[in-house]
Amino acid sequence: xxxxxxxxxxxxxxxxxxxxxxxxxxxxxxxxxxxxxxxxxxxxxxxxxxxxxxxxxxxxxxxxxxxxxxxxxxxxxxxxxxxxxxxxxxxxxxxxxxxxxxxxxxxxxxxxxxxxxxxxxxxxxxxxxxxxxxxxxxxxxxxxxxxxxxxxxxxxxxxxx
Amino acid sequence: xxxxxxxxxxxxxxxxxxxxxxxxxxxxxxxxxxxxxxxxxxxxxxxxxxxxxxxxxxxxxxxxxxxxxxxxxxxxxxxxxxxxxxxxxxxxxxxxxxxxxxxxxxxxxxxxxxxxxxxxxxxxxxxxxxxxxxxxxxxxxxxxxx
Numbered sequence: 001x002x003x004x005x006x007x008x009x010x011x012x013x014x015x016x017x018x019x020x021x022x023x024x025x026x027x028x029x030x031x032x033x034x035x036x037x038x039x040x041x042x043x044x045x046x047x048x049x050x051x052x053x054x055x056x057x058x059x060x061x062x063x064x065x066x067x068x069x070x071x072x073x074x075x076x077x078x079x080x081x082x083x084x085x086x087x088x089x090x091x092x093x094x095x096x097x098x099x100x101x102x103x104x105x106x107x108x109x110x111x112x113x114x115x116x117x118x119x120x121x122x123x124x125x126x127x128x129x130x131x132x133x134x135x136x137x138x139x140x141x142x143x144x145x146x147x148x149x150x151x152x153x154x155x156x157x158x159x160x161x
Numbered sequence: 162x163x164x165x166x167x168x169x170x171x172x173x174x175x176x177x178x179x180x181x182x183x184x185x186x187x188x189x190x191x192x193x194x195x196x197x198x199x200x201x202x203x204x205x206x207x208x209x210x211x212x213x214x215x216x217x218x219x220x221x222x223x224x225x226x227x228x229x230x231x232x233x234x235x236x237x238x239x240x241x242x243x244x245x246x247x248x249x250x251x252x253x254x255x256x257x258x259x260x261x262x263x264x265x266x267x268x269x270x271x272x273x274x275x276x277x278x279x280x281x282x283x284x285x286x287x288x289x290x291x292x293x294x295x296x297x298x299x300x301x302x303x304x305x306x307x
Contacts, residue, residue: 016180017178017179017180018179018180018181019179019181022181024181024182025181025182025301026179026180026181026182027180027181027182027303028180029218029303029305029306030306031216031218031274031306055216055306056306069180081218081220081221081273082273083218083272083273083274085274115271116270116271116272116273118220118221118270118273151218151273151274153218153220153273153303155182155220155303
């Protein structure tokens, strides 16, 4: 039996989940939270939903890249959005991309000033992708994680209509 | 399919585990189909248009005005109104959006992540009865955390 519904399991590969023939924008999202107490005991969102408040992962500063999702072959990656809720301590930057192109979606994003930023399209992995993309997030820096929270959404479209 | 419930609370409806961007659409037509928005001045009555579950990530809010309304007409879109008169929204998706002329109007958001269940309302602001007017607003959001 797998993890309970709504649980985010950060240390395994996240398969592609979607409807191959639906005319909808798909997406991959990572909610990174360095404070394990922040949402402890918080109720989930409205059902049916696995959004909840407990669904997040933590990243070790300077640690390994963590798999956050899979984009299928042939997709077109659309401009992404991110929302820095809490500045990171120790200070570091965030890379989101693949293992071979770690900053392919977000490269060296500063994590110091809370803000919502939309329509980020500067990454090398934007647009059409001829191969399946395994997406990873990695935090630079060093020391023990003390604070920080950011939400990143990478939308993409797969149907060729 | 495709019918709009007038003035009824709109529950959250979606697929919980799909890697997909969800959306809520507000469609208004003067004298036509869509949701009923009673106009008022300076502020109309806030009408529920949908619900976003706690923990979601709001990607964008865009209003498309196909046919302009009478000059001075605006709309406000927001979530979780308080008890003030007129109510103030805890989550502002757009205030005073000018719908007097045909336009595409992306809103500048100050948040993406929402830590609360957000009941979204819209209100139509303006005096007099517009002879024509058509607009649609689409709110895009994502709920899964991979």
